[in-house]
Amino acid sequence: MVPVARWRAVFLTVFAVQFAIKAWLAATLAPFTDEAFYWLESRHPAWGYSDLPPLTAWLIRGGEAVAGHGVIGMRWPFLVLGAALPWIVVRFAREAFDPRIGWQAGLLCLVLPLAGTLGVLAVPDVPLTAAIMLAVLALLRAAAKDRLRDWLLLGGSLALAWTTHYRAAMPMLVGLLFVLGAPRGRALWRRPGLWLAMAVAAMGLVPMAISNWHQHGAGLAFQLVDRNPWRFHAGALVQPLEQALACTPLLYAMLLWAGGCAWRRREEGAPWDVIAFVSIGFLALYFLLGLFADDVRFRAHWPLPGYLPLLAALPALVAAKTGTLARRWLGGAVFVAVLGQGLGLAWLGMAATPGGATRLADLKAFPYAFVGWREAAARVGPLRHEGVLVADNFALAAELAFFLGDRQPVYSLDSPLNVKHGRAPQLALWHLDEAGLRAAHAGQAMLLAVEETAQSERERFTWLGTICRRIDAPRAVARVSLYDGRKRVALYLGTVPLDMPASVAATPVERGACPIWLAAHAADSPR
Numbered sequence: 400m401v402p403v404a405r406w407r408a409v410f411l412t413v414f415a416v417q418f419a420i421k422a423w424l425a426a427t428l429a430p431f432t433d434e435a436f437y438w439l440e441s442r443h444p445a446w447g448y449s450d451l452p453p454l455t456a457w458l459i460r461g462g463e464a465v466a467g468h469g470v471i472g473m474r475w476p477f478l479v480l481g482a483a484l485p486w487i488v489v490r491f492a493r494e495a496f497d498p499r500i501g502w503q504a505g506l507l508c509l510v511l512p513l514a515g516t517l518g519v520l521a522v523p524d525v526p527l528t529a530a531i532m533l534a535v536l537a538l539l540r541a542a543a544k545d546r547l548r549d550w551l552l553l554g555g556s557l558a559l560a561w562t563t564h565y566r567a568a569m570p571m572l573v574g575l576l577f578v579l580g581a582p583r584g585r586a587l588w589r590r591p592g593l594w595l596a597m598a599v600a601a602m603g604l605v606p607m608a609i610s611n612w613h614q615h616g617a618g619l620a621f622q623l624v625d626r627n628p629w630r631f632h633a634g635a636l637v638q639p640l641e642q643a644l645a646c647t648p649l650l651y652a653m654l655l656w657a658g659g660c661a662w663r664r665r666e667e668g669a670p671w672d673v674i675a676f677v678s679i680g681f682l683a684l685y686f687l688l689g690l691f692a693d694d695v696r697f698r699a700h701w702p703l704p705g706y707l708p709l710l711a712a713l714p715a716l717v718a719a720k721t722g723t724l725a726r727r728w729l730g731g732a733v734f735v736a737v738l739g740q741g742l743g744l745a746w747l748g749m750a751a752t753p754g755g756a757t758r759l760a761d762l763k764a765f766p767y768a769f770v771g772w773r774e775a776a777a778r779v780g781p782l783r784h785e786g787v788l789v790a791d792n793f794a795l796a797a798e799l800a801f802f803l804g805d806r807q808p809v810y811s812l813d814s815p816l817n818v819k820h821g822r823a824p825q826l827a828l829w830h831l832d833e834a835g836l837r838a839a840h841a842g843q844a845m846l847l848a849v850e851e852t853a854q855s856e857r858e859r860f861t862w863l864g865t866i867c868r869r870i871d872a873p874r875a876v877a878r879v880s881l882y883d884g885r886k887r888v889a890l891y892l893g894t895v896p897l898d899m900p901a902s903v904a905a906t907p908v909e910r911g912a913c914p915i916w917l918a919a920h921a922a923d924s925p926r
Contacts, residue, residue, distance in 0.1 A: 406502035410489070413509050418482055420744055424519045425474040427751040431768035434521050435797035436822060438473055442805055447610025449617040449825040454562040455523045462521075468804055474518075477525040481518015484529050484707075485509050491536045492711035495670035503714035510733055511710065512740040513645055513703045519747060523564045524700055530559040531570045531704040538574065539673050541592060542583050550592035554599025561603030565622040570704065571600075573680035581665060581672040614824055621821035627692045635690045645699040646706065647739040649732035654706055657713040658682065674708040681705025760882040767852075771879065771886040776802030778877045778890060779848060783807060785892055786844030789836060791866060793822040795850045795888070796831070810836040812869050815862060816853060833869065840895045845870060851887040851919040860916065867913035868906065871896050875918060887922055891915065 430438065440448050441459040448456065458476040466472035485508040493501030508514050518525055537553035540546065560567035578584040578593070587593045611618050643651040658678050665675040682705040689698065717725045749755025750766035759765055776799055779788065788807060790796035792814035800809040813833045817823040826832040830839070847870050854862060867873065870893040877890040911917070 403499045410502045410505045417509055421519050424747050425478050426471040429769050429772050432794035435801045438801050439797045446606040450821040451523055452562045452607050454526055459521055474521045477521045478518045480525045480529045487532045488707055488710055495711050496715045500715050504711040507710040510736040512743050513700055515740045516743055527560055527563040528703055530556045532707050535677050543669050550596040554596035557600035558603030562606055573677055576680045577676040581676055583668055583672055617824035629691050631690055632694050635694055638686055638689050641699050647736045650736045653732050654709045657709045657716055660716050661712050674712050678705045678708045765885050771881050772798040774879050775888040778879055782846055786846045787840045789845050789847045791849045792816045792853055795848055837898050841897050843895050845893055845895045847891045849889045863916045863919050864913055866915045867908040
């Protein structure tokens with residue numbers, strides 16, 4: 400029975416504290432690999448790229464145009480969008496239930512680790528999640544009031560999602576489930592507003608269609624074929640355990656309970672039908688997709704949009720319970736979620752400082768993707784005029800380009816990592832791959848940066864054994880070895896080889912004859 404004003408005050412206090420922490424992290428953390436490549440994409444404005452539609456790169460470009468080059472310039476638009484998400488949840492819960500439930504749902508959004516940490520990094524999940532939740536809010540309004548502005552908001556939000564990620568297909572599928580399965584949803588087929596919204600949403604497909612046309616379907620091929628085996632893998636059955644850890648176990652259990660209650664009440668109409676079909680649709684479809692799709696990359700964040708409507712349903716369901724047991728469970732779930740999010744933010748905070756990263760390395764929680772780039776760039780900077788700057792993989796190339804401020808192009812060797820992460824077609828289009836390097840600089844001096852620890856121990860030495868064919872007369876000039884050798888970058892001066900077939904370049908040199916392989920092996924042996 401706490402007054403609404405007090406819930407609002409608690410929400411605003413937690414929001415302000417959390418935003419301050421996230422702003423500090425956004426201004427301090429070095430960009431991790433994907434972020435750096437998104438930044439590199441922002442330096443080449445286009446309708447889309449081989450890994451993503453264009454919005455992430457456009458936001459980074461706009462952010463730096465306002466705030467200048469640097470991590471805060473790159474990240475501030477995402478920080479703002481991440482901060483907007485709990486407010487959208489508040490608005491959704493207010494419309495679905497009442498103002499008290501609205502502020503309570505906003506608080507749950509702040510403490511849910513997957514949602515509360517959103518916005519620290521410049522990644523597509525930030526605008527994608529905000530756009531999807533905005534579309535859910537618009538659907539709730541449109542189904543109840545049939546107003547033009549709500550249909551336009553629905554279409555615009557879905558268009559925004561399409562310009563962000565190929566996973567925008569999921570809210571379309573979930574929406575289809577609603578208009579096919581819910582009585583109120585089936586009634587929408589006869590409303591012109593639905594077709595207007597779909598026409599507006601289809602506009603978001605235009606950049607994706609243009610970019611795939613220009614790149615011969617590279618984006619679709621990567622997202623739908625290259626990164627997904629499309630065969631059942633039993634290991635994916637642990638997804639509920641992964642989600643329990645990502646959401647924290649008690650809150651995850653209570654959200655599933657809320658989802659079950661919403662599904663049983665879906666025939667009651669608003670708001671339970673929208674909550675049930677959206678939330679259960681997202682969670683079930685992503686679980687089924689996960690059984691056959693990419694099982695290599697991190698994907699615990701995929702179902703996040705499915706939890707957000709449940710954050711509104713959960714306090715409403717608990718409030719309707721007589722007795723205190725449900726309230727105690729919810730209080731315990733919030734407490735554990737705060738601890739879980741605190742651990743996540745503390746990990747990022749430690750990753751932002753050298754001493755903290757060292758401590759994480761000692762605890763076997765090494766933040767590899769966030770550390771070492773500044774030190775590598777500091778070694779490269781004084782030598783960058785010695786020759787064409789080349790990195791041995793796309794991630795190191797993007798990181799060096801970011802820290803050098805895009806003052807000169809950084810080429811990438813044709814690493815298997817470029818293919819694995821869908822960046823090879825983009826580098827080829829920019830002429831920043833090996834073919835572009837040899838076409839523009841064959842026979843010229845080159846400075847090669849080799850990230851010796853980028854791949855698993857099983858894969859790295861096969862790759863390192865091919866590098867001596869990709870640089871003539873390599874001579875070691877510097878080495879960066881951090882955190883007991885967990886991250887190592889070696890620098891070599893040499894000459895860009897003349898044109899050679901890819902099959903020859905990929906053939907390993909006799910290991911004893913390749914100084915790059917020998918140096919990496921010697922550095923790895925003590926570990």
